[in-house]
Amino acid sequence: MLQLFLLLSVVVTVAAIVAVARLNAGSNSLGTNQELYLIAAAVIGGVALSGGSRSVLGTVLGALVIQFLEGGLLLLDVAIGWRMVIVGQVLIVAVVFDVLFRRATGERVA
Numbered sequence: 001m002l003q004l005f006l007l008l009s010v011v012v013t014v015a016a017i018v019a020v021a022r023l024n025a026g027s028n029s030l031g032t033n034q035e036l037y038l039i040a041a042a043v044i045g046g047v048a049l050s051g052g053s054r055s056v057l058g059t060v061l062g063a064l065v066i067q068f069l070e071g072g073l074l075l076l077d078v079a080i081g082w083r084m085v086i087v088g089q090v091l092i093v094a095v096v097f098d099v100l101f102r103r104a105t106g107e108r109v110a
Helices: 002-023 035-044 056-075 080-105
Strands: none
Touching: 035 056, 035 080, 056 080
């Protein structure tokens, strides 16, 4: 358990350094309105919205998928509203696949 907390502190430290470097200053509102992206990353990584636990690696991979999607849409010059709609659609597809997979494997679906 101690190793997990140590890993978490290292990851948070790296994220804070990147955020401060990106903004050239600290900000108390950093991460505001990022809930959709965070939830989508967790669900794509395998975390069920109905509860339960999955691997940290899956969540990190889900975050990478969302970041690649967001970066690609940004390069295509898609407006922020449409980017959020597309991420929402990806989230819906991920939830549907998760429910179908859980039913097929016999896991509890809430």
